[in-house]
Amino acid sequence: MILVTGATGNVGGKVLARLRQSGHKVRALTRDPARAGFAPDLDVVAADLGRPETLQGVLDGVDKVFLMALGHNKSTHDANLVAAATKAGVRHIVQLSTLGVQEADEANETPLGRWHRLAEEALQRSGLGWTILRPNGFMTHALGWAGSVRAEGVVRGPAANLAEANIDPQDIADVAVRALTTDGHEGAVHALTGGEALTTPQQVEILGSVLGRELRFEQISLEEHREILAARFSPETADGVVKALKEAIESGDEFRGRTFDGVRQVLGRPPRTFRQWAEDNRGFFV
Template sequence: MTVLVTGATGNAGGAVVRALAAAGVPGKALVRGKAELLAGIEPVYGDLGRPDTFVEALDGISAIFLLSGYERVEELLANAVKAGVERVVLLSSSSVDSEQTSNAIAQYHLAAENAVDASGLDWTFLRPNSFMSNTLRWLDQLRLGNVVRVQFPDIPVATIHPDDVADVALHAMTGNGHSRTVYRLTGPVALKPSEQVEILGQALGRPLRAHELSRAESHEQLFASMPAPYAEAIERFFGDGIIDETAVNDTVETITGHPARTLQDWTRTNTNLFS
């Protein structure tokens, strides 16, 4: 069993790389730039937008941890089939549950799920809530002071630790009983943005305070920070409530045998990212 991890320099893929290394599972980490060993895992070059760039890297691979959202995914999957890959664990998202096919984010995750299903490869789809690492979106504001302007302040979200996504992915890639299964993954507790800010402040030892944006201000900030279809998608998720990231389930614990990690866990181990 050798695993290819895509998105290996990112929050989720990076956590999968570390989980593989800790478990002693052989793997390769797909990277776009030059890289040293990642947590002891060999980097291999590849661009998900150009599947021809990593045909050789698929040699000897039995499972892929795959990110959604790449237009030529069918080609990539056909290469994987040719190379003898057996299963794909796809990082999809909670947005697919909304069944909103006109929503730009739900749409690209659903397209990836459909492509993987059509490929004939065995699969597991992970549909996690928002990641705890999204806390990093407040970084620029934190450099300016202790006030964090938060969008959709009344909506509690059970954000998930990337390490928990990774642990579930590892089980799905290396264990039995996860074939053609969809896992909705949540964190352990739903927290409003102001509560998340408070937890971050405790970890950083700073008196952080949330400034709650109105719906109109949230709209303005969102559309200024990303392309309109994605801003609109997020506004529909949290502003209009078309996804439920407030409910908590025990899927992480059921699969991994350990409770889902808390935001306190994430902030404690990532304070260095805020300095």
């Protein structure tokens, strides 16, 4: 049995769907099963990774876990699940981390990098089998533009010149499923990026060509960007993301634009492109 955390989310939702499609026995974790709206035949558990007492019994009969947690809670939430999994006799955890962990050493890492590094270390110390997935930024950030694209044909962003090799979360989910269901991934760290580095204006141009509309890019300040993020995430997470972005912009960071071969190595196919992502998600922008 495989437990999927973040089962209502971007990556976890896709992991869950793929595992179900291929006939694996799965259990989905959510804080609120009623809101999640899962299929009635799915094994669902209500639990909060921030409240270890709710994890009791959640891992009974589970031998593998897909583990994700959000923002500044990442290290404590992952450690809670890892502790419960160790007690329950889980064999293998596939952990969603971030490429930011390999970007910097401890002395100059960003809060985002630190939260994820601590989470990785807790898993690596546990004695359980582990696989770590380190993705670059997600292409789904572009969903945050949907409202202004629909209303005004405008995308607002703080970093006109920063090129990022963003990844389609579907690729991350496909790699996670492979690591959960096939041998050879124990002790592996998979660095996952898209196949090309694009600036925001370049993404906007591709999105416009998919939509058959001319779109405009408008630069905003980092503070304005922080306000937008804080409406979607916790203030600590918004601060962490903006701090990392500020450093990347100021240092002319080329790391975010570097491509890594993890998707091809694990899946034997190239990563999905931003154009493919935009075509699949066209409906959000019209």
